[in-house]
Amino acid sequence: MEDKTVLVEKAGVVNQRLTVKYGPARWSSKDPMSMLVDIILSHRTRDAQTAAAYAALKARYPTWEDVRDAPTADVEATIAGVTWPEQKAPRLQAIMRKITAEQGNLNLDFLKEWPVEQGVEYLSRFEGVGPKTRACVLLFSCRKPILPVDTHVHRVSIRLGLIGNKVSAEAAHALLQALLPDDAQTIYNFHKGLLRHGQQVCVYERPHCQQCILRDVCDYYQSKVLPKSNPTLV
Ligand code: SF4
Structure with missing residues (x-):
């Protein structure tokens, strides 16, 4: 795993790109x-x-x-x-x-x-x-700065290398939260961005990496997909 400074920077890049792609998260009207x-x-x-x-x-x-x-x-x-x-x-x-x-x-x-x-x-x-x-x-x-980690946020975070591949969804809550600023809107954007990306691009089976805007910062792509597409680089 990269050190925390690098991971914080990566989480920021991921959040910024996914927020542009999917739009800022909108607050619920539910109490x-x-x-x-x-x-x-x-x-x-x-x-x-x-x-x-x-x-x-x-x-x-x-x-x-x-x-x-x-x-x-x-x-x-x-x-x-x-x-x-x-x-x-x-x-x-x-x-x-x-x-x-x-x-x-x-x-x-x-x-x-x-x-x-x-x-x-x-x-x-x-x-x-x-x-x-x-x-x-x-x-x-309640608009509190706390990150929910669902199955999509968990899977995409592991593939990106923001958390280790053996980290449980439960443990991922604190580890991912530590990479984000203490700001509810930013955390909500991260949650929604990874959720949408997991539903539409970084799907469970065979992620659509060629359509992904995160290839350059993704551990899974760099270590598993890219070497297969460029065998001479291995
Ligand atoms: S490059 Fe592939 S594995 Fe990485 S986040 Fe994008 S879709 Fe997922």
Whole structure:
């Protein structure tokens, strides 16, 4: 691995190019409670199915309190299109009940006022809320400078050489965050840029390297793809 100064510079170049290519990330209008529901629904689920399940919940239940108090089987049936609805329905309701018991209402807007570390600590106490979910809620809805690492951000970061190829997605949160400035918009651009790039260009199987604007800074391209296309350079 390169030293940290080089990696910080590389992360900056990657972020700048991907932000130009895909545009700056736009802030969500969802409040933190709604974002938490959305992100839990999205675990291991495609965007279209997540959006459909979220819309179905909103259509059937006017408020999150109604979801909290509904029969679990009904909530499960409403979100049947996502992966593991039988786990997500009771998990959502348990989290909602715990927040209500602790805060006196079902609202997470207070996280916007808290320091990011305090928000992380608070959300960590809920079962099924891991580093990615916490960071999504705190970045997307509270505009806190914390990086979510999903499967695309993780894969593209490894190929670029920003993190080692044995680093887990969970461990990648702190390592990648350390390469970025403490600025929510910059971090959000990085997250969205790598996510879009992972969906469209640096795909899981056979990345489209010849269409990629990051070839000159990409370890995978320089070490694996380029030598094959120029065997005399090996
Ligand atoms: S050059 Fe290839 S491996 Fe590297 S980021 Fe681009 S698509 Fe991914």
